[in-house]
Amino acid sequence: MKINMNDFVLHPPFNITRASHVVLNVRDLDASKHFYTELVGLAVSDEDASAVYLRGMEENCHHSLVLRKSGEATCSRIGLRVQTADDIYAMQAYFEAQGIASSLVDVPFQGPTLHVSDSVGMPLEFCASMEFRPRLMKEYHLYRGAAAQRLDHYQIQSNDVRRSFEFYQPLGFRLSEYTFSKREDGGDNLWGVWLQRKGNPHDIVFTNGFGPRLHHFAYTLPDTNDMIRACDVAGALGYGPRLERGPGRHGISGALFVYFRDPDGHRIELFNTHYQNIDLEPAQAWDLSNPKRADQWGMPAQNKWFAEATQFSGVEPVEPTLKVDPPTLERLLQIEAG
Template sequence: MLPAVDLRPPFNITRASHIVLNVADLEKSKHFYTNIVGLVVTSETSDTVYLRGLSEACHHSLVLVHSPDAAYTCKRIGFRVFLDEDLDAAYKFFKDEGLDAEWVDVAHQGRTLHVSDPFNTKLELCATMETQPRLYLDKDKFKGAHAQRIDHFQIFSPNTYDSCAFYGRLGFRNSEYLAHAEKLLGAFMYRKGTCLDLAIVENSGPCMHHFAYIVPESHNIFTACDIAGIHGYGQEVERGPGRHGPGGMLFVYLRDPDGHRVELCDGHYQTIDTEIEPVRWDAATLSTNVRWGLPAENRWYFEATRFEGTPLADPAVKPNPMTLEKYVQSQLA
């Protein structure tokens, strides 16, 4: 069912690190992420804002770029590698695979590599960033959900198995997965020793479905919903609060001013030990989608942020999840 994992990969990715989003209105987006999500601004220019969570020492985990013509797209999702020499190994690996790889200069980061996976998901790899003081004890800076650190990304791929196999070659292990009969539909993969750095779900892609921040207390999730409503984003509290089946986290999903989806959730369990087997979930079971509460709307399953300048490919079979709309119809029948 699951592809093999290389436990001694050609280079060492350590964790999900940062994401770069195009936005139409920089001030409006900055307001959303500081006042509702609770991130802090590390630095900014006339066209770019760099933000981080309260417990993050590295310069940024979210970069907002004013790009009116390319708004509603994602530039890159970023991963850290352990050593600078891992970047050279990564460059060789991607080139040998016939995949895009180029060196770029990125502000506040050390040497940085832009690469693409086999389905053209846009990735950014770096080994170092400038550092800043952690702010998790500076109560005067706390706003919104008090977001602590970036945790994971979820992407759409037109072929989950092949994507899972590729990232398995890079050392990503599976904590849990979604399947129907013998078909792999979702893979929850990790590098940092908790259950998730990268989730891959079969759908038209490549797309960035969401990125997630960890909050310190469960009540911060409800605080974020209240503040979202106060600031006019009540209809953009898209899914939750609820509890996931896979991972078991409390969660809520919000849509930002450009429609990018951000998840706020509490912490994961540990997955460091190699004897731990991935957990299988039946994709057709409602409890997989949510342990309590109602299923998500249709848009949660099918709307996602496209990567800048990247065409979409469709899966062989379109997903057919139990949406809120279908659930309501079934109850009325």
């Protein structure tokens, strides 16, 4: 498959602006709140007995993470912002013309909101506005843990990456990077796509896997020192065993990263240092056999990195169309031991 700029819709009938918020179901609301405020460093905008609404230190939107008390550890929806309420109604008309069911809903602290599911069944929530809260990025005396600044992107395990790409490309998402492998017939298999609306490498990523499932969501940090501080704070608070991967540097996006699992196993990435992707430039292709696509240095990820992810509420994941034996840490240790 050859991907070039002519494949992109640069002027869709509505304007999706960025990744907005994620809604997680958690079993112990107090334990999850402690993790996200004391380790990740998010600020509480509102809370009650059933939910906690959090935001990053530079965000003036009401929330980028919603924790809802539940008997299951799942993800309700991922959220995307659009520019205006008119975009919500244009999007509703678009999905209706495509034969895709959608519904306008009332959501606390949000303006007009549209619910819809994508081509692999992932539940989405588009909103045009939220209540405002003050930015706290210069209130340094309030910084805790990693002092996460803002929500940046999601990574989704999709059972059919090509099908996911074909759903989001007409919505105006641009491809920044992708992974592929050659087939025996000379064609290409598509293993992962990095899609963006806000001018950096990704707002949403789809990688091949048992899905749809939420692999992780990611917050930016002020600088690299905050990443190390997050690891130190994790150790001090007893979250050390929840550090799953890193610190390291990705090949794709070039970000410095560290990954944690929260008390329910939801995965969060804390990162900084990726690049702008604003001009109409060709997407960067990575052959699946290139080990530097995942890590520029350091050890490969554990098997659970590839096998474990958060299910979406009421959505049964299915096996992927493509199969691969990933280059895990366990495989590397077996090879070296042999």
